[in-house]
Amino acid sequence: MSSHGYSVNLMYNNSIVAGTATEAEAQLISHNSDTNYDHVRVNFDVTGPATPEIIAYEANGTPINVMDYGYWGPAEGFALYMGDYINKTPIKATFPVPGTYTIKMDLVDMDNLQAVIASETYKINVGVKVTVVAGDNQGTYVTDGIGSFDSLAIPEPEKDGYIFAGWYTDANFTTALDTTKDLTENITVYAKFEVSNTETDEEESNTTEENTVVEENKGEKDETPKTGVANYAGIAVIAIAISAATLFIIRKNRI
Structure with missing residues (x-):
C-alpha cells in the first residue's frame, strides 16, 4: 500500500538459511511524490517462530538491531521530499530457527500520530x-x-x-x-x-564356467595315461608269450 507516491520495499534472497546472516536491502521509493514530510520513519513488525536480528546502519555507519527498537531511522524521524528517487539501505537479517516469518514495514508520519504513508508485508520462508x-x-x-x-x-x-x-x-x-x-x-x-548383485552374479557365473572347462580338461588328460598303461601291459604279455615259445623251440632243437 502506498499514498502520495511513496512506497517501501524489502529485497532479499529467496534461499534463506536459519542461523546464517543474509544480506538484504530496504528501499524507500518516491514515485514523483507530491507531498513533503518533515518527520517519518519506517516501523518494523516481525512475527514468526523466533525473533530475528535485523541489522541496519545509521548515517555514521553504526550498526543497530532494528528489532531492539521496532523501527529504522532516528527516533524523531527524517524528512521526505517530493520527487522521483530511491533511497537504499543495506541490511543483514539472521533468522535463528527455520520456519515462516512475516515482516511488515510501515512508513509513518511522526507529525500525524504515525499515520501510515506506505506499507508492505513480506512472507519469508527460512529453511535449513x-x-x-x-x-x-x-x-x-x-x-x-x-x-x-x-x-x-x-x-x-x-x-x-x-x-x-x-x-x-x-x-x-x-x-x-x-x-x-x-x-x-x-x-x-x-x-x-x-x-550390485547383478555384477556379483556375473562374476560367479564366469568363475563357474572357467572351473568347468578346467575340470573337463583334467578328465581328458586322465584318460590318456590309463590307455597307455593298458597298451603297454598288453604288449608286455605278448612279448612274454613270444619269448616263452622261442625258448621252447630252442630247447626242443637241442634235444
Whole structure:
C-alpha cells in the first residue's frame, strides 16, 4: 500500500538459511511524490517462530538491531521530499530457527500520530541447509521453510557397479536418516552404496564356467595315461608269450 507516491520495499534472497546472516536491502521509493514530510520513519513488525536480528546502519555507519527498537531511522524521524528517487539501505537479517516469518514495514508520519504513508508485508520462508555427499559428488540444498529431506525431491544417486542403499547422517553409515522427519538444523547427509548383485552374479557365473572347462580338461588328460598303461601291459604279455615259445623251440632243437 502506498499514498502520495511513496512506497517501501524489502529485497532479499529467496534461499534463506536459519542461523546464517543474509544480506538484504530496504528501499524507500518516491514515485514523483507530491507531498513533503518533515518527520517519518519506517516501523518494523516481525512475527514468526523466533525473533530475528535485523541489522541496519545509521548515517555514521553504526550498526543497530532494528528489532531492539521496532523501527529504522532516528527516533524523531527524517524528512521526505517530493520527487522521483530511491533511497537504499543495506541490511543483514539472521533468522535463528527455520520456519515462516512475516515482516511488515510501515512508513509513518511522526507529525500525524504515525499515520501510515506506505506499507508492505513480506512472507519469508527460512529453511535449513542440507549438504548431500554421494560418492565423489557433493551438492547443497535449502529447504523451503520447515521441511523434510523428502521435500527436497533429490534424485536417487547412481554409481556404476553399485546400487543405492539409503541416506545416512554419518560417513560410516551407522545412523540412517529419517527422510520424512522435518529438519530443524543444517545437516550433512551421506549416500550409501552397495555392490550390485547383478555384477556379483556375473562374476560367479564366469568363475563357474572357467572351473568347468578346467575340470573337463583334467578328465581328458586322465584318460590318456590309463590307455597307455593298458597298451603297454598288453604288449608286455605278448612279448612274454613270444619269448616263452622261442625258448621252447630252442630247447626242443637241442634235444
